Amino acid sequence: MFEQTNSVHGGLGFIISKRFIPYIRSWTQISDRVDYLELQLPAKTANKSPCHMRIVNCYSPTLPRSVQNPAIIEQFYDELNVSVEVPSRFEVFVVGDFNAKLGKRTVSDVENRYKENMGKYGVGRRNENGERLLNFLISNRRRRRR
DSSP, X not given: OOOOOSSOOOOOOOOOOGGGGGGEEEEEEOSSSEEEEEEEEOOSSTTSOOEEEEEEEEEOOOHHHHHHOHHHHHHHHHHHHHXXXXXXXXXXXXXXXXXXXXXXXXXXXXXXXXXXXXXXXXXXXXOHHHHHHHXXXXXXXXXXXX
């Protein structure tokens, strides 16, 4: 049994079905907060190309930690941006714990077309980490459209 001797620990991981193991091309750890897995899935028909996929796993610093040391959250989003830079043929999925609250969608969010990045059933108010997450989503949506 694992016995934790101090209150600080970290790390990320992937649980992978045995049937997907042959399709894994690489695993890259950028930091203890960001890593990704690249897969190449075979095409369903002979005349199509295989599906290239990157799955990014992340764990953002908590809001108190981000406020206490803004460099930590800046580094996290810099690493996250590096992890989503892929050729256009890749499908990218970003999963994990952003320790963020997007809150209820506002009129301003709708006017600025942010509703593409958030559902209409949010509750509460957006926190600072939520604002950073929304900015990340918006900037990467624009970048992927080009």
